[in-house]
Structure formats: C-alpha cells, structure tokens
Amino acid sequence: MTIEKKGSVRVAILGLGTVGGGVYKTIQNNRETIRKRTGYEVEVTAILVRDLEKERLLDIDLALLTQNPEDVLNGELDVLIEVMGGLEPANTVISQALRSGRHVITANKELMAKHGAELLAIAEEHGAHLLFEASVAGGIPVIRMLQGYLTANRVKGISGILNGTCNYILTEMARTGREYAEILEDAKALGYAEADPTSDVEGYDAAYKLAILTNLAYDAKIDLRQIEREGITALQAADLELADRHGYAIKLIGSARESQGGLQLSVRPRLLPKSHPLANINDVFNAVTIQADVVGELTFSGRGAGEFPTASAVIEDLTALLTGESAIRRPVWKRIVNEGVYEPNTQPGAWYVSYCCRPEAAQQIEVEWLSAMLTQRAFVASREAVQLADGAVRQSWLVGGVGEQEVRVSLQWLYKTGAEATTAVLLPVEGEIEPGVEWRQPVSSLVEETDSVRHVL
Amino acid sequence: MTIEKKGSVRVAILGLGTVGGGVYKTIQNNRETIRKRTGYEVEVTAILVRDLEKERLLDIDLALLTQNPEDVLNGELDVLIEVMGGLEPANTVISQALRSGRHVITANKELMAKHGAELLAIAEEHGAHLLFEASVAGGIPVIRMLQGYLTANRVKGISGILNGTCNYILTEMARTGREYAEILEDAKALGYAEADPTSDVEGYDAAYKLAILTNLAYDAKIDLRQIEREGITALQAADLELADRHGYAIKLIGSARESQGGLQLSVRPRLLPKSHPLANINDVFNAVTIQADVVGELTFSGRGAGEFPTASAVIEDLTALLTGESAIRRPVWKRIVNEGVYEPNTQPGAWYVSYCCRPEAAQQIEVEWLSAMLTQRAFVASREAVQLADGAVRQSWLVGGVGEQEVRVSLQWLYKTGAEATTAVLLPVEGEIEPGVEWRQPVSSLVEETDSVRHVL
Numbered sequence: 001m002t003i004e005k006k007g008s009v010r011v012a013i014l015g016l017g018t019v020g021g022g023v024y025k026t027i028q029n030n031r032e033t034i035r036k037r038t039g040y041e042v043e044v045t046a047i048l049v050r051d052l053e054k055e056r057l058l059d060i061d062l063a064l065l066t067q068n069p070e071d072v073l074n075g076e077l078d079v080l081i082e083v084m085g086g087l088e089p090a091n092t093v094i095s096q097a098l099r100s101g102r103h104v105i106t107a108n109k110e111l112m113a114k115h116g117a118e119l120l121a122i123a124e125e126h127g128a129h130l131l132f133e134a135s136v137a138g139g140i141p142v143i144r145m146l147q148g149y150l151t152a153n154r155v156k157g158i159s160g161i162l163n164g165t166c167n168y169i170l171t172e173m174a175r176t177g178r179e180y181a182e183i184l185e186d187a188k189a190l191g192y193a194e195a196d197p198t199s200d201v202e203g204y205d206a207a208y209k210l211a212i213l214t215n216l217a218y219d220a221k222i223d224l225r226q227i228e229r230e231g232i233t234a235l236q237a238a239d240l241e242l243a244d245r246h247g248y249a250i251k252l253i254g255s256a257r258e259s260q261g262g263l264q265l266s267v268r269p270r271l272l273p274k275s276h277p278l279a280n281i282n283d284v285f286n287a288v289t290i291q292a293d294v295v296g297e298l299t300f301s302g303r304g305a306g307e308f309p310t311a312s313a314v315i316e317d318l319t320a321l322l323t324g325e326s327a328i329r330r331p332v333w334k335r336i337v338n339e340g341v342y343e344p345n346t347q348p349g350a351w352y353v354s355y356c357c358r359p360e361a362a363q364q365i366e367v368e369w370l371s372a373m374l375t376q377r378a379f380v381a382s383r384e385a386v387q388l389a390d391g392a393v394r395q396s397w398l399v400g401g402v403g404e405q406e407v408r409v410s411l412q413w414l415y416k417t418g419a420e421a422t423t424a425v426l427l428p429v430e431g432e433i434e435p436g437v438e439w440r441q442p443v444s445s446l447v448e449e450t451d452s453v454r455h456v457l
Numbered sequence: 458m459t460i461e462k463k464g465s466v467r468v469a470i471l472g473l474g475t476v477g478g479g480v481y482k483t484i485q486n487n488r489e490t491i492r493k494r495t496g497y498e499v500e501v502t503a504i505l506v507r508d509l510e511k512e513r514l515l516d517i518d519l520a521l522l523t524q525n526p527e528d529v530l531n532g533e534l535d536v537l538i539e540v541m542g543g544l545e546p547a548n549t550v551i552s553q554a555l556r557s558g559r560h561v562i563t564a565n566k567e568l569m570a571k572h573g574a575e576l577l578a579i580a581e582e583h584g585a586h587l588l589f590e591a592s593v594a595g596g597i598p599v600i601r602m603l604q605g606y607l608t609a610n611r612v613k614g615i616s617g618i619l620n621g622t623c624n625y626i627l628t629e630m631a632r633t634g635r636e637y638a639e640i641l642e643d644a645k646a647l648g649y650a651e652a653d654p655t656s657d658v659e660g661y662d663a664a665y666k667l668a669i670l671t672n673l674a675y676d677a678k679i680d681l682r683q684i685e686r687e688g689i690t691a692l693q694a695a696d697l698e699l700a701d702r703h704g705y706a707i708k709l710i711g712s713a714r715e716s717q718g719g720l721q722l723s724v725r726p727r728l729l730p731k732s733h734p735l736a737n738i739n740d741v742f743n744a745v746t747i748q749a750d751v752v753g754e755l756t757f758s759g760r761g762a763g764e765f766p767t768a769s770a771v772i773e774d775l776t777a778l779l780t781g782e783s784a785i786r787r788p789v790w791k792r793i794v795n796e797g798v799y800e801p802n803t804q805p806g807a808w809y810v811s812y813c814c815r816p817e818a819a820q821q822i823e824v825e826w827l828s829a830m831l832t833q834r835a836f837v838a839s840r841e842a843v844q845l846a847d848g849a850v851r852q853s854w855l856v857g858g859v860g861e862q863e864v865r866v867s868l869q870w871l872y873k874t875g876a877e878a879t880t881a882v883l884l885p886v887e888g889e890i891e892p893g894v895e896w897r898q899p900v901s902s903l904v905e906e907t908d909s910v911r912h913v914l
Binding site for chain 2: 026029030033034037038138139140141144145148149150151152153154275277280282292293294295296297298299300301302303308309311312313315316318319320323
C-alpha cells in the first residue's frame with residue numbers, strides 16, 4: 001500500500017462515540033503489538049466529532065478534534081477510520097478520501113449495504129482499499145473468512161444472529177418470562193439498545209449485515225428490498241416459553257439460501273432446535289454459520305457489538321492494510337441475483353403458530369383451526385399451551401407439510417370464526433419435524449384429545 | 458510464489474487414505490472454482506501410496522501412483538501435499554521438498570508439533586512456504602485466524618475441543634448412558650476411531666494440536682512434555698450423568714493459559730458449565746475458543762475430521778498459496794516459554810470428585826473424606842449420587858477453594874480408610890463455584906446430612 005512516511009501511518013477517526021473511543025484507546029494500548037507485527041507506528045492526526053464542546057471521559061489531546069470534515073481530508077492522512085454511522089456525511093467523506101487515494105476502514109453497515117458496490121468501485125479506480133470487517137458481527141472475522149478463506153469452497157447458505165440488541169432481548173425474555181417492552185427498557189439502561197431502537201428490533205440492522213455477507217458469499221449485489229424482514233416486537237414472552245417446551249429456541253436469524261428461484265434472503269425470528277449451533281448463542285453475542293460444499297458447516301461466534309469487539313475488527317483491518325494482507329481478494333459484487341422486491345417462498349415447510357384465547361373458547365377454536373389446517377394436508381408435530389396471568393391461554397402448534405401462505409390464510413380465517421383469538425404469531429421452524437402420533441388420527445377424534453390439553457392448562 | 462509454468466500448478470499428494478482421497482476428489486470437483494478465484498489450473502502429477510496393489514474405490518489414473526518418494530521429488534512438482542501422517546517418511550520427504558524450494562501443505566499434527574520449528578526454518582531458508590491449516594481442527598480456519606487475523610490483539614488464552622473421536626465418545630456416553638469401551642467399538646465401526654485408538658483417547662493427538670496452536674498464539678516453541686495430559690479412558694458413564702446433574706458437560710479440553718509462572722498447558726477432561734461456548738459442541742465436531750485482549754472471546758466450530766473438512770483446509774491452503782495470501786505472516790516460534798517437563802499447578806480451583814462404593818459404606822466414607830477436605834479449608838458446592846446397575850453407588854462432589862494436589866492426597870487417603878471406594882475420578886471445573894448452603898455448617902453436623910443423601914440414592 002502507499003503510505004508516504006516510512007514506518008509511520010497517519011490515521012484520522014470519524015466519530016468519537018462508543019466505537020470511536022474504543023478504537024482510540026486500542027491504538028494507544030496496543031501500539032507496541034501493532035508496531036511489532038506490522039513495522040508501523042500508528043499516529044492519530046485528527047478526529048471528527050459532532051460537538052466540540054461535549055465533555056469527553058477519554059484522555060485525549062483536544063487539539064485533534066474537529067467538526068469540519070475538510071480539516072480531516074486536507075490534513076496529514078493515510079488511513080481514514082469511519083465509525084460515526086449513518087449515510088451522511090459518512091458517504092461523502094469516504095468517497096472523497098478514496099478519490100484522493102486514501103485507504104478507508106469503516107464499521108458502517110447501512111452505508112456498505114446501500115452504497116458498498118459504488119464505494120468499492122471508487123476505491124478500485126483510485127488504487128485505495130476499503131475494508132469493512134467491523135460492519136458485520138463486531139469482532140467476529142466473518143468478512144475475512146468469506147473474502148480470504150473460503151475461496152475453493154462454494155457457499156451454500158449463511159445464517160446468523162446478527163443483532164446483539166435483539167439477541168439480548170430474546171435471551172432475557174426466555175430467561176425471565178418478562179415481556180418485550182420491559183426488557184427493551186433494561187436494554188436501553190444497559191446501553192444495549194438505542195433511544196430509538198427501530199433499526200435493531202425491526203430487523204433493519206440485521207438486514208444490512210445480511211446484505212453485506214451475501215454480497216461476499218455469492219459475489220452478488222443485493223437490493224435490500226429482496227430481503228424478507230420481520231422484527232421481534234410481536235413476540236410474547238409466552239412464545240419463548242412455548243418454543244422451549246417444543247424443544248426449540250427462538251432467535252432472530254438473518255438467512256441466505258440458494259433455491260431454485262435464486263437466493264432466498266430473510267431476517268425473521270425462527271425456531272431453532274436446541275442442538276442447532278446458533279440456539280445456544282445468548283445475550284449480546286453474535287454468531288454466523290456458513291454452509292459450504294467442501295468444509296460443511298462452520299460457525300463463528302463472539303461479541304457482536306460494543307466498544308472493544310468492534311474496535312478490534314477496525315484495528316485488525318488496519319494491521320491487514322499495513323501488512324499487505326488486504327490486497328488479496330477484493331470483493332466482486334457483479335452478479336445480480338434478482339432485481340426488484342422480495343417474493344414469498346411457497347415451499348412446504350415447518351411452522352410454529354401461537355395465538356391467545358379465553359380458556360372456554362380454546363377447544364372450539366382449536367378444532368376449527370385444525371380442521372382447516374388438516375384439510376390443507378398439513379400435519380401437526382406437537383402442541384403446547386400456557387396459561388397467562390390474565391387467565392387467557394396461549395396455544396401453540398408445530399405444523400408441517402404446508403406452505404407459509406396457507407398457514408397465514410388459516411390464521412386470518414381463525415380471526416373471523418373464533419373472535420377471541422388475537423395476537424397470532426407465525427414463525428418458521430428449522431430442521432425436520434414429523435407428525436406427532438396422535439395427529440395421524442382423523443380430525444373427528446380431536447375433540448377428545450383437546451380435553452386433555454385443557455386439563456394441562 | 459515461484460511456480461514455473463504460468464497458469465498451472467503441479468501438485469503431488471503423499472498418502473491416499475481418507476484425507477488424501479478427499480483432497481483428490483475436491484481438486485477434481487472444485488477445479489473451476491479454484492481456477493476462477495486463483496487463475497491457476499491444478500494438475501495432480503503424482504500420488505505416493507504405501508501399497509500399489511491396494512484396491513481403490515476412487516476413480517483415479519493408476520499411472521499417477523507410486524511407492525517411491527524419489528519419483529515424487531524428482532518429478533514435475535510445485536506443491537507437495539502431505540496427508541499420510543506419522544513422522545517418517547513424511548519428515549524426510551517434506552524436508553527434501555522444502556530444500557528444493559517446493560511449497561508444502563501438510564495435515565500432519567504430530568510432525569508439526571514435534572518438528573514444526575525446524576521445518577519452518579528450512580522453508581524460510583529456501584524461500585518455500587509450509588502451510589498446515591489442516592493439522593488442527595479439520596476445516597476450521599483457526600491457524601489462519603491466529604496467523605493472519607489476530608495480529609493487533611494479544612492472545613490471553615485458548616481452549617478447544619480438538620479431538621473428534623473423544624468428543625464423539627463423550628457425547629454418546631452422555632446421551633445413552635453406555636460405557637466407554639462399548640462406545641469405542643461403535644466409533645471404530647463408524648470410522649471415527651482407529652484400530653489402535655491410543656493417540657486419540659489418551660490425549661496425544663489433542664496435545665499435538667494444542668502445541669501447534671500455542672506456538673502460533675504465543676510465538677512460543679512448546680516441548681510436548683510441558684503439556685499436562687490425561688485421556689478419557691477412566692471416565693464412567695455415571696460421571697457424565699452426574700456432571701449433567703451438577704449443571705455441567707464433560708469435554709476433553711486442550712487449554713493454554715497465561716499464568717505467573719509462564720504458560721499452563723493441559724489436555725484433560727473438564728467440567729464446563731452448560732452455558733460455556735464449548736459445552737454444546739457435540740459428536741465429531743471440534744471447536745476452539747480464543748480469548749484475546751481487545752476482541753474478547755471468539756469461538757470457531759465445525760467438523761474437526763473426516764475426508765472433506767480436512768481436504769477443505771488443504772485446498773484452502775493451496776488457494777492461499779496461489780493468491781499470495783500465505784506470504785503475509787510466517788509463524789515466529791522463537792520465544793521458549795519453559796524448558797523441561799510439566800509442573801503441576803498449585804493454585805486453588807474448583808474440582809469434581811467421584812468414586813464408587815457400596816451403599817452401606819457410603820455414609821462413613823463421605824464423612825471421613827469430607828472431614829479431610831474441610832480441614833484443608835475446601836468448601837463443597839454441590840453433591841450428586843447415582844445408583845449403579847450392580848447395586849454400588851457413585852458419589853460425586855464439586856469442591857472449591859483448594860488446590861488439585863490436596864484433593865489428590867485426600868483421595869489416596871480415602872482408598873486407605875474406606876476400602877470399598879474405587880475408581881475415583883478427579884476433574885477440573887471451569888467457572889466460579891460457590892459453597893452450597895448446607896456445607897457452611899461445621900463438619901460435626903454432616904453425619905445427619907448424609908442420611909438424606911442415602912435416602913436420595
């Protein structure tokens with residue numbers, strides 16, 4: 001790489017929030033290790049902040065701070081580290097830096113998901129590098145794996161827990177039985193969720209990361225509208241409990257799979273069997289499982305967010321730049337898989353369905369809904385129910401052999417006939433399921449079966 | 458790298474067993490992917506086998522096979538792939554290849570653990586590369602991670618499930634309650650264990666791999682005698698059951714930790730809390746957890762052995778060689794941590810102890826042993842017991858606040874006083890444990906407590 005002064009690299013940091021502070025501290029604390037491994041002394045020459053007056057807990061030379069991006073771009077600069085987030089001014093400053101031949105390291109998933117292809121093209125044109133390990137899964141080197149390791153393998157599928165906020169909330173809902181809204185407040189207090197949590201809890205953040213991973217794994221440019229997206233806000237604590245009784249954990253999973261129609265991309269809560277490598281990834285941890293044709297299944301896990309894990313990814317990108325490792329394989333985002341919006345998958349699969357109702361209506365609703373499902377040639381693998389604090393019950397089913405669309409229709413029909421059924425949840429189930437023994441019986445015998453369910457409640 | 462013929466790389470394979478066959482097939486099947494990603498056509502020019510007459514299931518040109526290493530070394534050769542295992546002739550052939558400037562890729566953990574430093578020095582002297590990703594944890598790119606990724610981070614500790622045979626046996630013992638010897642026979646029938654399983658089940662194989670990982674993580678040359686080593690042959694099925702009741706899984710763990718006296722290295726069965734990232738790695742899967750100062754904890758898991766996972770690691774080393782990525786960071790095995798043999802750790806820790814006895818002797822043995830332990834200022838965190846098929850009981854304890862040596866002494870003493878106690882097991886316990894409430898009481902009150910244990914049995 002081109003760095004003017006031998007043995008010394010001049011770095012500017014855009015943003016001095018949690019990650020920016022972590023990057024600055026890591027450069028100071030691990031200066032000696034970086035020098036020994038790369039031969040370079042790292043010198044921070046400027047830090048772009050939003051507010052010069054803000055009090056900093058960091059021990060930092062205030063003369064480095066500026067509010068003006070021009071100061072950064074016109075100053076002494078070899079590598080720009082962008083950890084401020086958001087599309088602007090990040091996009092403009094990064095583009096300008098790359099155009100002037102400076103290398104850029106970014107943690108900005110939204111920017112890379114939306115404008116990564118253009119920025120990488122600018123970098124290539126001007127002989128600069130654009131590295132973005134920190135944009136996905138914090139300190140887990142999954143970008144490096146896809147770019148530099150799995151080259152002889154062909155990737156068959158990716159699934160990952162890509163958002164630490166959601167994973168923390170789901171873990172706590174399962175552990176404590178408390179509801180989403182309450183845990184979200186805890187998460188905010190702990191710094192695990194932002195004041196406006198929409199991007200995290202509605203799955204946008206995970207969708208950005210999935211787009212970046214899919215870009216690399218399939219050499220494909222992804223339109224974010226091709227990603228089916230559903231957040232975690234509709235889940236009830238009872239769903240976590242019911243899933244556990246069925247033998248599953250509920251996780252927000254970003255998933256890319258090859259199918260006949262192209263790539264199937266989604267971010268949505270899924271039931272994972274407890275033996276699934278992602279089922280035991282808890283709290284703010286992230287994990288990514290890659291299926292590849294030769295190696296089989298590889299899983300990487302670690303802290304997906306926070307000051308130091310993300311700073312680690314940034315600093316490792318910096319050392320890769322300094323040692324020349326980043327020169328290896330530029331991402332090729334040329335293949336366009338599918339243009340336009342996401343189209344629903346109509347393949348038969350396995351589904352978790354739950355709904356609330358009054359106990360006295362449970363039997364009637366159950367029989368009517370099951371009749372509808374069994375008419376669709378669905379089978380039932382298992383059922384569980386819990387009584388809620390207000391006296392209502394939440395019933396749940398694992399059904400298989402039927403497409404999502406049919407299940408969704410049956411739920412709409414359920415709303416109409418059993419007026420007390422509310423807040424239905426429909427989630428995909430990973431892995432094979434089999435008909436439960438009792439459900440091989442004809443529908444007419446179900447009435448008696450349902451009595452036993454009511455006793456359990 | 459130096460490859461004579463542009464656009465084509467000539468490869469010889471030493472060994473055509475499970476892994477060798479996988480390498481050959483992968484080169485054929487993924488030829489197009491490799492060509493696209495590296496620009497090279499891979500040409501297999503020779504395969505060294507032990508027995509030319511052996512029947513091969515593989516679709517292979519028999520003219521490629523030879524029993525004479527000289528044929529390989531004097532033939533057309535850019536890269537030598539060694540997947541035959543054992544020290545000789547592998548060591549000699551690899552040394553000769555490196556001396557003639559040929560690059561070598563090896564899956565040989567014993568060779569790398571015992572002679573890696575010399576071979577890497579020969580490679581360096583002759584401008585050749587020696588790559589060995591396949592020597593540890595099959596297709597999991599942990600070598601690549603330590604060599605090429607964690608450069609700004611300082612590694613603080615490594616622990617891993619490094620032997621698939623042992624992990625399969627322990628998983629099956631826990632799942633079925635069947636004993637070691639029986640499961641070992643299953644493992645042989647399934648091809649998961651060799652006819653002579655000593656290297657696997659006694660922990661030698663895992664110790665080789667631990668030495669290689671430690672070399673890289675700490676830039677240290679490791680003498681295998683510095684690794685405390687204990688296999689899985691003494692474990693009873695009841696121990697897996699008891700550990701489960703205490704809230705733990707038992708796994709054979711290779712572990713390297715920095716301590717005041719230098720590195721503490723061991724391969725031994727350990728109790729891991731069920732929330733530990735390695736506790737849920739089952740069957741023939743391997744996993745490695747790396748603790749580093751900036752990133753925190755990273756875990757990599759995948760298939761640790763078998764035809765294709767190991768072939769994947771070999772082929773990815775080959776593509777790294779062809780794209781120049783292997784030039785990045787050569788391992789530096791210069792620091793010598795400790796010369797001489799392993800010295801036992803005397804630090805207080807947490808321990809699992811179990812022993813068999815006749816039910817009528819249980820109370821007396823328990824009181825005497827506990828008195829000895831409590832005199833040593835140990836505390837008891839929990840106790841569990843199971844009745845065995847022959848009417849004996851197996852009692853187990855989690856004790857803390859005491860060094861391993863003291864527990865070991867108490868067990869020897871136990872043999873003398875309670876003559877019926879046999880086959881005691883002592884294992885380290887990961888994570889913090891706390892005194893169980895009832896054990897804060899003075900020793901004199903324990904006699905009555907033990908009554909309740911006998912009722913439970």
